[in-house]
Amino acid sequence: MQAVLEAVVEPRRRExxxxxxxxxxxxxxIAAHFPDVSRPTVSQHLRVLRDAGLLHERRDGTRRLYRTRFEGFTEARAFFEEFWDDRLAVLKVAAEAEQRRKDADRDR
Structure with a gap:
Protein backbone atom coordinates (compact mmCIF):
# COMPACT_ATOMS: atom_id res chain seq x y z
CA MET A 1 0.00 0.00 0.00
CA GLN A 2 2.93 2.35 0.68
CA ALA A 3 3.98 2.31 -2.98
CA VAL A 4 0.42 3.11 -4.08
CA LEU A 5 0.14 6.07 -1.72
CA GLU A 6 3.55 7.39 -2.74
CA ALA A 7 2.64 7.00 -6.41
CA VAL A 8 -0.63 8.92 -6.22
CA VAL A 9 0.69 11.75 -4.08
CA GLU A 10 2.02 13.45 -7.23
CA PRO A 11 -0.72 15.38 -9.08
CA ARG A 12 0.52 14.50 -12.59
CA ARG A 13 0.40 10.82 -11.74
CA ARG A 14 -3.19 11.15 -10.59
CA GLU A 15 -3.98 12.87 -13.89
CA ILE A 30 -0.18 10.68 -22.35
CA ALA A 31 2.91 12.89 -22.63
CA ALA A 32 1.01 15.22 -24.99
CA HIS A 33 -1.32 16.08 -22.08
CA PHE A 34 1.67 17.53 -20.21
CA PRO A 35 3.38 20.00 -22.55
CA ASP A 36 5.24 21.58 -19.63
CA VAL A 37 6.97 18.29 -18.76
CA SER A 38 9.63 16.42 -20.71
CA ARG A 39 8.86 12.97 -22.12
CA PRO A 40 11.49 11.32 -19.92
CA THR A 41 9.74 12.81 -16.89
CA VAL A 42 6.39 11.44 -18.06
CA SER A 43 8.08 8.08 -18.64
CA GLN A 44 9.33 8.17 -15.07
CA HIS A 45 5.80 8.88 -13.81
CA LEU A 46 4.51 5.94 -15.86
CA ARG A 47 7.22 3.71 -14.41
CA VAL A 48 6.35 4.70 -10.83
CA LEU A 49 2.66 4.00 -11.45
CA ARG A 50 3.43 0.69 -13.14
CA ASP A 51 5.80 -0.39 -10.37
CA ALA A 52 3.16 0.47 -7.77
CA GLY A 53 0.76 -1.87 -9.59
CA LEU A 54 -1.57 0.91 -10.75
CA LEU A 55 -0.90 0.70 -14.49
CA HIS A 56 -0.90 -2.15 -16.94
CA GLU A 57 1.61 -1.79 -19.76
CA ARG A 58 1.11 -3.51 -23.09
CA ARG A 59 3.56 -3.39 -25.97
CA ASP A 60 2.25 -3.00 -29.49
CA GLY A 61 5.27 -3.03 -31.75
CA THR A 62 7.40 -0.13 -30.60
CA ARG A 63 4.55 1.56 -28.74
CA ARG A 64 3.72 1.10 -25.11
CA LEU A 65 0.07 1.32 -24.19
CA TYR A 66 -1.12 1.96 -20.66
CA ARG A 67 -4.37 1.47 -18.79
CA THR A 68 -5.37 1.63 -15.16
CA ARG A 69 -5.10 -1.56 -13.09
CA PHE A 70 -8.04 -1.09 -10.74
CA GLU A 71 -7.02 -4.11 -8.68
CA GLY A 72 -3.88 -2.18 -7.73
CA PHE A 73 -6.05 0.06 -5.57
CA THR A 74 -7.63 -2.78 -3.57
CA GLU A 75 -5.56 -2.55 -0.41
CA ALA A 76 -5.58 1.26 -0.23
CA ARG A 77 -9.30 1.35 -0.99
CA ALA A 78 -10.04 -1.15 1.79
CA PHE A 79 -7.98 0.96 4.20
CA PHE A 80 -9.89 4.16 3.39
CA GLU A 81 -13.25 2.41 3.35
CA GLU A 82 -12.69 1.41 6.98
CA PHE A 83 -12.82 5.09 7.89
CA TRP A 84 -15.74 5.79 5.57
CA ASP A 85 -17.73 2.81 6.89
CA ASP A 86 -17.10 3.93 10.48
CA ARG A 87 -18.30 7.45 9.69
CA LEU A 88 -21.38 6.12 7.93
CA ALA A 89 -22.20 3.95 10.95
CA VAL A 90 -21.91 6.99 13.24
CA LEU A 91 -24.10 9.02 10.89
CA LYS A 92 -26.69 6.21 10.78
CA VAL A 93 -26.89 6.08 14.59
CA ALA A 94 -27.25 9.87 14.77
CA ALA A 95 -29.94 9.91 12.06
CA GLU A 96 -31.90 7.14 13.78
CA ALA A 97 -31.67 8.94 17.14
CA GLU A 98 -32.90 12.15 15.49
CA GLN A 99 -35.80 10.28 13.88
CA ARG A 100 -36.78 8.74 17.25
CA ARG A 101 -36.68 12.22 18.81
CA LYS A 102 -38.92 13.62 16.05
CA ASP A 103 -41.32 10.68 16.39
CA ALA A 104 -41.51 11.19 20.15
CA ASP A 105 -42.14 14.94 19.72
CA ARG A 106 -44.87 14.23 17.17
CA ASP A 107 -46.58 11.67 19.44
CA ARG A 108 -46.88 14.19 22.29
Missing amino acids: ILRLVRVGEASAGS
Whole structure:
Protein backbone atom coordinates (compact mmCIF):
# COMPACT_ATOMS: atom_id res chain seq x y z
CA MET A 1 0.00 0.00 0.00
CA GLN A 2 2.93 2.35 0.68
CA ALA A 3 3.98 2.31 -2.98
CA VAL A 4 0.42 3.11 -4.08
CA LEU A 5 0.14 6.07 -1.72
CA GLU A 6 3.55 7.39 -2.74
CA ALA A 7 2.64 7.00 -6.41
CA VAL A 8 -0.63 8.92 -6.22
CA VAL A 9 0.69 11.75 -4.08
CA GLU A 10 2.02 13.45 -7.23
CA PRO A 11 -0.72 15.38 -9.08
CA ARG A 12 0.52 14.50 -12.59
CA ARG A 13 0.40 10.82 -11.74
CA ARG A 14 -3.19 11.15 -10.59
CA GLU A 15 -3.98 12.87 -13.89
CA ILE A 16 -2.29 10.05 -15.81
CA LEU A 17 -4.50 7.55 -13.97
CA ARG A 18 -7.55 9.60 -14.95
CA LEU A 19 -6.43 9.67 -18.59
CA VAL A 20 -6.21 5.88 -18.82
CA ARG A 21 -9.15 5.08 -16.54
CA VAL A 22 -11.54 4.18 -19.35
CA GLY A 23 -9.15 2.91 -22.00
CA GLU A 24 -5.62 2.48 -23.18
CA ALA A 25 -3.40 5.35 -24.19
CA SER A 26 0.07 5.40 -25.64
CA ALA A 27 2.96 6.92 -23.75
CA GLY A 28 3.14 9.62 -26.44
CA SER A 29 -0.51 10.59 -26.13
CA ILE A 30 -0.18 10.68 -22.35
CA ALA A 31 2.91 12.89 -22.63
CA ALA A 32 1.01 15.22 -24.99
CA HIS A 33 -1.32 16.08 -22.08
CA PHE A 34 1.67 17.53 -20.21
CA PRO A 35 3.38 20.00 -22.55
CA ASP A 36 5.24 21.58 -19.63
CA VAL A 37 6.97 18.29 -18.76
CA SER A 38 9.63 16.42 -20.71
CA ARG A 39 8.86 12.97 -22.12
CA PRO A 40 11.49 11.32 -19.92
CA THR A 41 9.74 12.81 -16.89
CA VAL A 42 6.39 11.44 -18.06
CA SER A 43 8.08 8.08 -18.64
CA GLN A 44 9.33 8.17 -15.07
CA HIS A 45 5.80 8.88 -13.81
CA LEU A 46 4.51 5.94 -15.86
CA ARG A 47 7.22 3.71 -14.41
CA VAL A 48 6.35 4.70 -10.83
CA LEU A 49 2.66 4.00 -11.45
CA ARG A 50 3.43 0.69 -13.14
CA ASP A 51 5.80 -0.39 -10.37
CA ALA A 52 3.16 0.47 -7.77
CA GLY A 53 0.76 -1.87 -9.59
CA LEU A 54 -1.57 0.91 -10.75
CA LEU A 55 -0.90 0.70 -14.49
CA HIS A 56 -0.90 -2.15 -16.94
CA GLU A 57 1.61 -1.79 -19.76
CA ARG A 58 1.11 -3.51 -23.09
CA ARG A 59 3.56 -3.39 -25.97
CA ASP A 60 2.25 -3.00 -29.49
CA GLY A 61 5.27 -3.03 -31.75
CA THR A 62 7.40 -0.13 -30.60
CA ARG A 63 4.55 1.56 -28.74
CA ARG A 64 3.72 1.10 -25.11
CA LEU A 65 0.07 1.32 -24.19
CA TYR A 66 -1.12 1.96 -20.66
CA ARG A 67 -4.37 1.47 -18.79
CA THR A 68 -5.37 1.63 -15.16
CA ARG A 69 -5.10 -1.56 -13.09
CA PHE A 70 -8.04 -1.09 -10.74
CA GLU A 71 -7.02 -4.11 -8.68
CA GLY A 72 -3.88 -2.18 -7.73
CA PHE A 73 -6.05 0.06 -5.57
CA THR A 74 -7.63 -2.78 -3.57
CA GLU A 75 -5.56 -2.55 -0.41
CA ALA A 76 -5.58 1.26 -0.23
CA ARG A 77 -9.30 1.35 -0.99
CA ALA A 78 -10.04 -1.15 1.79
CA PHE A 79 -7.98 0.96 4.20
CA PHE A 80 -9.89 4.16 3.39
CA GLU A 81 -13.25 2.41 3.35
CA GLU A 82 -12.69 1.41 6.98
CA PHE A 83 -12.82 5.09 7.89
CA TRP A 84 -15.74 5.79 5.57
CA ASP A 85 -17.73 2.81 6.89
CA ASP A 86 -17.10 3.93 10.48
CA ARG A 87 -18.30 7.45 9.69
CA LEU A 88 -21.38 6.12 7.93
CA ALA A 89 -22.20 3.95 10.95
CA VAL A 90 -21.91 6.99 13.24
CA LEU A 91 -24.10 9.02 10.89
CA LYS A 92 -26.69 6.21 10.78
CA VAL A 93 -26.89 6.08 14.59
CA ALA A 94 -27.25 9.87 14.77
CA ALA A 95 -29.94 9.91 12.06
CA GLU A 96 -31.90 7.14 13.78
CA ALA A 97 -31.67 8.94 17.14
CA GLU A 98 -32.90 12.15 15.49
CA GLN A 99 -35.80 10.28 13.88
CA ARG A 100 -36.78 8.74 17.25
CA ARG A 101 -36.68 12.22 18.81
CA LYS A 102 -38.92 13.62 16.05
CA ASP A 103 -41.32 10.68 16.39
CA ALA A 104 -41.51 11.19 20.15
CA ASP A 105 -42.14 14.94 19.72
CA ARG A 106 -44.87 14.23 17.17
CA ASP A 107 -46.58 11.67 19.44
CA ARG A 108 -46.88 14.19 22.29
